[in-house]
Structure formats: C-alpha cells, structure tokens
C-alpha cells in the first residue's frame with residue numbers, strides 16, 4: 429500500500445532533482461527572507477513556480493509532519509470516526525491533504541483553497557502521486573469576509589493564521605466552524621503562534637465546539653499569557669536541500685508547532701496531556717502535564733508505580749497521559 433509520507437518524500441525529491449542546485453538554494457533563501465516579515469500581505473508571497481518549489485521542498489515535509497501529529501492526537505479523541513470530506517483552507521501545496529490521507533486512508537471529496545495559483549498548481553501536480561488525492565479540487569480563493577467554505581466534515585488551517593489580519597483570522601475561523609464538524613488549526617510553535625491558536629480556540633468554543641486535542645478540557649487555557657506557550661514537536665528527516673541551505677549534517681530536525689483540534693462530534697479528549705519532553709531520572713520520570721481540572725502539574729512516576737512507570741519511560745512530549753489502557757473508564 430502507498431504510505432503517504434514516503435510517497436510525498438519521493439515526489440518532493442523528484443521536484444528538486446529537476447532544478448539546478450544553486451537555483452533551488454537561492455529560491456529557498458528568498459522564501460525564508462520573505463517569510464521573515466510576520467505581517468499580512470496584500471498579495472500572495474508564493475508568486476511563481478520557483479517560490480512554490482522552494483516552499484514545497486523546504487517547508488512541506490515539516491508542515492506535513494506537524495499536521496500529521498495534530499491529526500493523530502485528534503483521531504485518538506474521536507475513535508472510529510473517519511472524515512467523509514475535507515477542505516484545506518490556505519492549503520498552498522497541500523501538506524494537510526497529505527496528512528489527512530496518512531491519518532485516514534481512503535478516498536473522500538477534498539478541496540484546497542488558496543489565493544496563490546502557483547501553489548495550487550504545484551499541489552495538484554504533486555498530488556498526482558497519491559491515488560486518494562487525484563480527484564482533489566484546487567480552487568483559488570481569498571480568505572476574508574467574502575470566503576465561503578463548502579459544508580464538509582473536516583476543515584484544516586495549517587500555518588495560515590499568521591499571514592492574516594485579525595479580521596480575516598476571525599472570518600476564517602467562524603467560516604470553518606459553520607462549515608465543518610471538526611476544525612484542526614496548526615501554527616508555528618512560537619509564543620505568537622500559540623496566541624493565534626488560543627484566539628481561534630476561544631472562537632471555536634464560543635461557536636459550540638468542544639476541544640478534542642491537545643487540551644484535556646474546553647475551559648480556558650491555564651497558561652498565564654506571556655509566561656509560557658503550549659507547543660509540541662514533530663521529527664522531520666532533513667532532505668539534501670535542507671542540508672544545502674542550512675549546512676550541518678544532522679539527519680533530522682524537530683518542527684515546533686501549536687495546534688487545536690475542535691469538534692461538534694462526541695469526543696474523548698486525553699485524560700491529561702504531556703506538555704514538555706519528559707525528564708527521565710534514575711528510577712523516576714518527571715511528567716509536566718496539562719490536567720482536566722484546568723491546572724498544570726508536574727507528576728513524578730517512580731518504579732513503585734509498576735506498569736505506569738514503564739509507560740512513563742515510553743511517554744513522549746505531546747502524548748496523552750495516562751496511556752489509553754490505564755485510563756479509568758468514564
């Protein structure tokens with residue numbers, strides 16, 4: 429069977445193989461410079477094929493991995509549910525459509541909306557490699573008050589909010605909430621990215637959604653603004669283009685991201701969520717948890733806890749805690 433992650437990697441490698449190495453590296457450098465400004469623009473940043481090839485080769489593996497990780501946590505909270513349709517808003521070259529395909533294999537109606545025609549064109553081209561995406565529709569649309577999102581099961585919005593004005597962010601989240609039964613929003617794992625996720629989370633909850641992941645509850649986030657930010661990490665293998673642009677020989681990098689997955693479906697959020705990398709000490713594991721009573725707590729799991737201690741040694745940043753099997757029946 430086709431593994432979407434592997435298929436995507438191969439499709440992107442083929443794309444870069446078609447470019448002279450210097451040209452690819454220059455396009456990436458231009459892209460990084462353009463994305464440094466965090467202010468919304470009046471026109472697409474991804475203007476031509478060189479821009480979108482650079483975006484796809486350089487950023488898409490990381491945005492794919494972040495969305496994949498957010499969707500995995502969401503899927504755990506809605507066991508047995510499979511989206512019957514998907515709309516990816518600000519979808520660009522389609523990273524989130526690949527992540528949805530990897531999370532819930534199979535065919536479904538898929539629509540990608542973006543204002544950058546070259547991004548849509550390349551997304552369509554790469555998607556030819558994955559049978560489930562061959563019928564996807566790639567449509568030009570501007571996010572703002574005039575945006576209509578067709579009714580669907582799942583809307584994804586990945587790495588888009590930071591490119592929008594406050595009014596457009598609000599219009600997008602409200603539009604997604606009225607169109608879909610589940611909305612998954614992913615942003616960079618920075619204090620600003622987290623703040624935009626919280627703003628969207630508040631709007632989704634006000635629209636009647638329940639937070640399914642990462643939070644164990646839908647009440648206010650217990651993090652005091654300005655003191656910390658909730659974020660996670662997804663491991664991404666570095667491509668040869670990455671090494672060329674960034675130097676160094678590391679085989680991977682950790683993509684930091686913040687996210688919220690909210691739904692009108694019945695959901696079983698995690699008992700608690702591991703919100704930092706666990707610290708393994710001799711005979712004990714320290715877990716920083718976001719807990720269902722709306723508090724952050726550090727818990728120490730020791731050898732005396734038996735199987736739970738074994739589970740804690742395997743626990744990872746971003747995991748639900750305790751693991752499924754140890755969760756009290758509700």
Ligand SMILES: C[S@@+](CC[C@H](N)C(=O)[O-])C[C@H]1O[C@@H](n2cnc3c(N)ncnc32)[C@H](O)[C@@H]1O
Pocket residue numbers: 472473474487488491492517518519520521522523524541542543544547569570571572585586587588591592
């Ligand atoms: C950083 S890229 C993210 C692409 C993709 N979602 C991903 O995760 O890889 C941001 C995308 O948002 C799109 N975008 C930004 N502002 C937009 C707007 N006002 N209307 C439509 N698309 C917009 C850009 O064209 C670009 O494709």
